[in-house]
Amino acid sequence: MNKFFLLYVKPASHFLYLAFFFVTAQLLASDALTPKDAFYAMERGKGGILLARETVELFNAMSEHLEYDQETERFFRFMNGALEDFDFAGIFKSPWMHDETDGFRALALSGARDGEKYRVKLAPVKPSLKKMGDAYALYRMRKNKVGGDTTYTSQWQFDAALKKFHPQAWARFLETLLKVASPKNISLLKPARSEFFSEVKAPTRALLDSAAQDFPALSAFVSKYVELRSWAAVEKANEKEYTEFVLRAHLKLDALKSEFPRLRKFLLGLKNLFILKLSLFDAKGNTLLSFVLNTQTEELYLAFKTAEGKIIPTDRKGELAWRDAFSLTGTSDKKLSLGMSAFVSVYGLKINTGYLGASLRYRMSHDSMRAYFKLAHADKAKISGALFGVLPPWVIDLSIPSNLQYLMNRFTEVILNANQGKGSYALLDWKKNHGNARLKVAASTEFLENPFIRIGMRIWVRRFRPNERVQEELRVLFARATRAFLKDLSKL
Numbered sequence: 001m002n003k004f005f006l007l008y009v010k011p012a013s014h015f016l017y018l019a020f021f022f023v024t025a026q027l028l029a030s031d032a033l034t035p036k037d038a039f040y041a042m043e044r045g046k047g048g049i050l051l052a053r054e055t056v057e058l059f060n061a062m063s064e065h066l067e068y069d070q071e072t073e074r075f076f077r078f079m080n081g082a083l084e085d086f087d088f089a090g091i092f093k094s095p096w097m098h099d100e101t102d103g104f105r106a107l108a109l110s111g112a113r114d115g116e117k118y119r120v121k122l123a124p125v126k127p128s129l130k131k132m133g134d135a136y137a138l139y140r141m142r143k144n145k146v147g148g149d150t151t152y153t154s155q156w157q158f159d160a161a162l163k164k165f166h167p168q169a170w171a172r173f174l175e176t177l178l179k180v181a182s183p184k185n186i187s188l189l190k191p192a193r194s195e196f197f198s199e200v201k202a203p204t205r206a207l208l209d210s211a212a213q214d215f216p217a218l219s220a221f222v223s224k225y226v227e228l229r230s231w232a233a234v235e236k237a238n239e240k241e242y243t244e245f246v247l248r249a250h251l252k253l254d255a256l257k258s259e260f261p262r263l264r265k266f267l268l269g270l271k272n273l274f275i276l277k278l279s280l281f282d283a284k285g286n287t288l289l290s291f292v293l294n295t296q297t298e299e300l301y302l303a304f305k306t307a308e309g310k311i312i313p314t315d316r317k318g319e320l321a322w323r324d325a326f327s328l329t330g331t332s333d334k335k336l337s338l339g340m341s342a343f344v345s346v347y348g349l350k351i352n353t354g355y356l357g358a359s360l361r362y363r364m365s366h367d368s369m370r371a372y373f374k375l376a377h378a379d380k381a382k383i384s385g386a387l388f389g390v391l392p393p394w395v396i397d398l399s400i401p402s403n404l405q406y407l408m409n410r411f412t413e414v415i416l417n418a419n420q421g422k423g424s425y426a427l428l429d430w431k432k433n434h435g436n437a438r439l440k441v442a443a444s445t446e447f448l449e450n451p452f453i454r455i456g457m458r459i460w461v462r463r464f465r466p467n468e469r470v471q472e473e474l475r476v477l478f479a480r481a482t483r484a485f486l487k488d489l490s491k492l
Contacts, residue, residue: 032188035207036214036492038176042169046492051164053489056482058133061118062111064479072109072121084465088152088449092141096122104155106140129161129438136160150449151414158441166432167369171328178328179309181207183234183241196223197231204232204243214492217484225255229299237320242307249300263473266466270295273463275343280360283335286313286321329364336360338373346463351408354379367432374425378416381408411448418446 042048068076075096082090091097097105110123113133126136138157143150179185186206194212196219197205208231212219229248234241256264278291288311289304305312311326326334340356357377363370383405418424424445431438466474 032190032210033176033180033185034189034191034210034214035177035180038173038180039489039492041172041176043164047164048169048173049489049492051169053486054132054163055165056485056489058113058118060479060482060486061113061116061133063475063482065117066475067117067119069119069121075107075122080468088141088154088447092143092152097141098124100140102142104140104142104153106138108136108138110137111135126159129159130436132161132163132165134161144446146414146446149410149414151446152449153419153444153446155444156442158439160439162430162437162439164435164437166367166437167364167430168329168366168432170430171364171369175309175328178306178311180210181232181243181245181306182308183243186234186243194219196220197228200228200231202231202233204234207232215485215488217487218481221481221484225252226250227252235305238322240307240320240322242305242312242320244305245303247300247302249302251298253298260473260477262469263466263477266470267298269463271298272296272345274345277341279339281337281339282313282324282326284313284315284321284324285337286315286324288313288326288336331366332362332364334362336362337376350384352382352384353412354381369428369430371428372425373427374423375416376423378412381405381412383408407450411450414446414448419444 039048039052040046042051078094078096079091081087082094092105096107098107100106108123108126109120110127111118111120111133112127112135113131118133123136126138127134129136136159138155140153140155140157142153144153145151186204189206189210191206191209191213193205194209194216196212197208200208208219208228227250229250230246232243232245232247235244236242251267253264253267256267273295274293275296276293280288280290282288289302291303292299292301294301305314305320307325309327311328313321313324313326315321336359338358338360340353340358342351342353342356344351344353355377356375356379359374359376361370361372415424424443426443427441429440429442
C-alpha cells in the first residue's frame with residue numbers, strides 16, 4: 001500500500017516543487033529594474049547607496065559650503081581677471097608662481113572636507129590624501145620660442161582620494177542604468193504617471209516616471225528648469241529590440257528669472273554664440289554616441305542606442321553593429337576616436353573650425369580604468385561674416401601685421417604640435433587600492449602668445465565665461481540640486 005502511495009506522492013511532490021520554482025522564477029523575472037538599482041549595483045547591500053550619499057554630500061560641501069582663506073581668494077580674483085583677458089604672460093609672471101628646475105613655473109592648490117565645509121587653499125607642499133574628496137591640483141607653465149613665436153606650455157595635474165568609489169563601481173552604475181533602459185525592462189515598468197516632463201508622451205516616459213518614483217525631489221528640480229523636446233523610443237532591427245535615445249533638452253530660461261536673474265541674462269547672452277558637435281567612434285569607425293550643444297536653439301542633444309546594458313554602435317550605412325556592442329564593465333582595451341567641430345559667431349564674425357580629431361585609448365581592468373586622449377588632426381579654420389555687421393575680415397587684416405585666418409590656424413597648429421611635437425594630451429588614471437581609490441588626471445598643451453589673438457580671445461571669453469556673480473548663482477543652483485538628491489537618497 002505504501003509503495004503505491006509513494007508512486008503517486010513522489011511525482012506529485014516533484015511537480016509541486018517544479019511549479020514552485022517556475023512561479024518564483026517568473027516573479028523574479030518580472031521584477032523590473034528601476035533607476036535606484038543602479039546605485040545598489042555599485043556595492044553589495046546598501047553599500048552603493050551609502051557611497052552615493054557620501055559622494056553627493058561631498059559635492060554639496062563643495063558648492064554650498066566652499067571656503068578659501070584670504071590669500072587664496074586673492075589668487076582666484078587674479079586668475080578670474082587673467083583668464084578673462086587671456087593673459088598667459090601675466091599668469092606666468094604672477095607672484096603665486098614659483099620657479100622649478102626645468103624652466104617651468106608652478107603653483108598648487110589643495111582641497112579637503114572639514115565637517116560640512118570644503119576648504120581650498122594654496123599648497124606649497126603636497127598634502128596626504130586620506131579622506132574622501134581630499135584633492136591636490138598642480139598648474140605648471142613654461143615660456144617657449146617656436147619658429148619666432150612666443151608660446152606657453154600649460155600643464156595640469158590633479159590627484160583626488162575617492163575611497164570606495166572605484167572605477168568598476170562607476171561602470172556597474174552606468175551599465176545598470178542602461179539595463180533599466182533596455183526594451184524588455186521598459187515593458188515591465190509600471191510606475192504611476194508623474195507630473196514631471198508632461199511634454200513626453202511616448203511609452204518610454206515610463207523611465208521618467210520610474211525615476212520620479214525613486215527620486216521625486218531631484219526629478220522635480222530638473223523638470224522645473226529643463227524641457228525634454230525629445231526623449232527615447234524602443235525600435236527593432238534584425239528581429240532584435242533596442243532603445244534609441246535622441247535626447248533634446250531645452251533649458252527653461254523663464255524659470256530662472258526670479259531666483260537666478262544674472263544666470264538667465266548670461267545664458268541669454270550666449271544665444272547664437274556657438275554650436276559644438278562631438279561624436280565618439282570605435283576602432284572600426286562605428287558611431288557610439290553623438291553630442292551637440294546648440295546655443296541657437298538653446299538645446300543639448302545626446303543620441304545613442306542601447307540593449308542589454310551595452311551601447312550598440314551604428315556603422316557608416318546607418319545599420320546597427322551588434323557584434324561590436326560596447327560593454328562598460330569587465331576588462332577591456334579599446335581604441336576609440338573623438339570627432340569635434342564648432343561654429344562660432346562673435347559680433348558678426350563667423351568662425352568654422354572644421355573637423356578636429358582625437359585618438360582615445362580606453363583600458364578597463366578589475367581594479368583600474370585608464371583613458372589617454374590625444375589631439376591628432378585639425379582642419380584649417382574658415383572665417384567669414386563682418387565684425388559688428390560692418391567690417392569684413394579683409395578690412396581687419398589691413399590693420400594687423402598678419403591676417404585673422406592665418407592667426408587662427410597658427411593658434412590651432414601650436415596646440416596640435418604642443419610639447420615639442422608630441423601633441424596636446426590628457427590622461428585619466430583611476431585605480432582601486434584596497435578601499436582607497438585614487439583618481440589622477442594630467443593634461444598638457446601649448447598656447448600661442450599674440451596680442452591680436454589675445455584681443456579676439458578676450459572678446460570671446462568675456463561673452464562665454466560667467467563672471468563672479470553668475471558663478472555664485474551657478475553655485476547656489478548646483479547646491480539646491482545636491483540637496484534634492486540627498487533628500488531622495490536618504491529614503492533609500
